[in-house]
Amino acid sequence: MRTAQAPAGTADLSAAAPAGTVRSVDTPDDAAxxxxxxxxxxxxxxxxxxxxxxxxxxxxxxxAVYGFLGPNGSGKTTTLRMLLGLVRxxxxxxxxxxxxxxxxxxxxxxRVGVLVEGPGFQPYLSGRANLERLDAFDASSDPRTARRRxxxxxxxxxxxxxxxxxxxxxxxxxxQRLGLAAALLRPRDLLVxxxxxxxxxxxxxxxxxxxxxELADAGTTVLVSSxxxxxxxxxxxxxxxxxxxxxVLQGERSALTSLEAPRVxxxxxxxxxxDAARALVRLGLTEVAAxxxxxxxxxxxxxxxxxxxxxxxxxxxxxxxxxxxxxSLEDLFVTxxxxxxxxxx
Numbered sequence: 001m002r003t004a005q006a007p008a009g010t011a012d013l014s015a016a017a018p019a020g021t022v023r024s025v026d027t028p029d030d031a032a033x034x035x036x037x038x039x040x041x042x043x044x045x046x047x048x049x050x051x052x053x054x055x056x057x058x059x060x061x062x063x064a065v066y067g068f069l070g071p072n073g074s075g076k077t078t079t080l081r082m083l084l085g086l087v088r089x090x091x092x093x094x095x096x097x098x099x100x101x102x103x104x105x106x107x108x109x110x111r112v113g114v115l116v117e118g119p120g121f122q123p124y125l126s127g128r129a130n131l132e133r134l135d136a137f138d139a140s141s142d143p144r145t146a147r148r149r150x151x152x153x154x155x156x157x158x159x160x161x162x163x164x165x166x167x168x169x170x171x172x173x174x175x176q177r178l179g180l181a182a183a184l185l186r187p188r189d190l191l192v193x194x195x196x197x198x199x200x201x202x203x204x205x206x207x208x209x210x211x212x213x214e215l216a217d218a219g220t221t222v223l224v225s226s227x228x229x230x231x232x233x234x235x236x237x238x239x240x241x242x243x244x245x246x247x248v249l250q251g252e253r254s255a256l257t258s259l260e261a262p263r264v265x266x267x268x269x270x271x272x273x274x275d276a277a278r279a280l281v282r283l284g285l286t287e288v289a290a291x292x293x294x295x296x297x298x299x300x301x302x303x304x305x306x307x308x309x310x311x312x313x314x315x316x317x318x319x320x321x322x323x324x325x326x327x328s329l330e331d332l333f334v335t336x337x338x339x340x341x342x343x344x345x
Contacts, residue, residue, distance in 0.1 A: 070242030113183030172199030267321030
């Protein structure tokens, strides 16, 4: 994938990215005041010398559903833990809902629903009892309405029928649902979810996706870390990609995938793949790649698609299919990190 010019209003941060990446797209500084989550140079270096998070400038606009992507060990969870005041940064700064972290943790966290590194509950208590216990710990909670809040949270994640079952008897998916219910006990301005669909079946995954959309429509900002690219593509408005501790790409999802020039995809019979590839090269297209299945791809550039079809037919190539497409989020991820991604459960 070749480097493209960033659109107006974005900044090229490729110099800060690890070797082999293309670029990172950030948000203009004048939008910082409208951020639900903002970090500047956020860094975590452990005593062993390992740098888990390296100078991350994160920007999550208010009202966004921000997909936080990256391979295992890329620094996503450490970043989330620093945002929540669970780990102190070595350098840099962070704000949640306009308040500095960790200094304002006590005043900010009541406005934040959190599910990070899996939920932790009392194993011998029922799901309902665990939520009631959590609700009682909140000094602002009205005990007269506690049961209603717990019932509503259980219903939103589909656990009403299993509310009386002990937590230790819950499946992994049920435990994950209960963790989501805990984050939804009261209205939140910000929801931070680390792998929220972990352990869920396809129906549960779909329900979480719908729930996230409903919360965003109601004005809640959602920061969701996930390894399921298909979920991110369906629900997120903004994306950030981490690789080896650095934020290598960030911005609106639709804008990120439009940065690269479209590629032409030609489907033909396997025997004519070399002929199709030669025709595209002669047209001046770049990055021509072919495979044995009968598909040839190349960067389209300024060549009109009808002109490509005309040349292929003139060369006697059997054109079984012809299309132009933008790089997908998966294409960007693989290009930037050099690693694969789970696209389905």
